[in-house]
Amino acid sequence: MAVQRQDQDRSSPGGQGWERFGARVRVARENLGRSLDEVAEAAVVSSHMLAAIEAGEEAPGRRVVECLDRDFSACGVLLDAWARVFISARLADGMPVDRLEGDAAQVRIYDPFAVPEPFRTPEYAAALDRSASPMRRAPADDRGVRRLLRADHAPPYFRVVLDEAALHRPVGTPEITREQLRRLRSLIDKDHIALHVLPAAGPGHPCPRGGFRLLTFSPHHALAFNPHAFGPGQLITDADRVHGYTDLFSALLAEALPEHASAALLADAIGRETPRAITAGPPGDPLIATTSAADPAALARP
Incomplete structure (x- = not known):
């Protein structure tokens, strides 16, 4: 920024x-x-x-x-x-905000639409860029992922809230979406990353207006950030507004699933996206059909 x-x-x-x-x-x-x-x-x-x-x-x-x-x-x-x-x-x-994150003690992220930027694979990020700018081809930027996992860097503690729809929304090809979900699953196994999924069947949505981030640097110093579809987004330093975003994130967290249930939902989404090989006919029959677990009708076809 x-x-x-x-x-x-x-x-x-x-x-x-x-x-x-x-x-x-x-x-x-x-x-x-x-x-x-x-x-x-x-x-x-x-x-x-x-x-x-x-x-x-x-x-x-x-x-x-x-x-x-x-x-x-x-x-x-x-x-x-x-x-x-x-x-x-x-x-x-x-x-820019993505470099400020590296020195934060905690980063809280809410994204209703897609896997958030620090955790995107290059292919997933490029697919999102293409969908936002169909007339422009920008190279994928994986700096956020590389910096997050850099061995000589002590990363912040990330707490992420995602809408359930973000786990099922196709981005680019099915393979790109599948690899992104697998990548997210491997990342949440780390001690400094917590994922909470806001279930689609929950009550009224606490934040229907879009995503945001909170960067906490010390007990009394934090910033809020609103990403924009184009441009660097809006960085918010006013203490009252930052406090409002803090309260909003708490409300989102209260409605979201706990970590273990969120991980199970993510695993289910990966299972739905993963192609599975099934065999037809007697044992040893070379006929093999490849289908997706997300397509029950395909499993029922002769």
């Missing part, structure tokens, strides 16, 4: 925002009588990097700040201070 660039002292390491944060780290360390080496070891960084953080010359990542906050018994205060500077600096730099 492109955001107008602001003054350097708010947008980059070495500016006043990071200098104030670094000074706060230094004061907390000195008040505890700790050396740079002692604190650096607890935060799993070098003493040189910690000195650069304290001088405002280095912008630390969330995991380092979480270690510092825990080591200083700051109860989230230091993490809040980091999140305030981080969000301001990154928005001033025009950082």
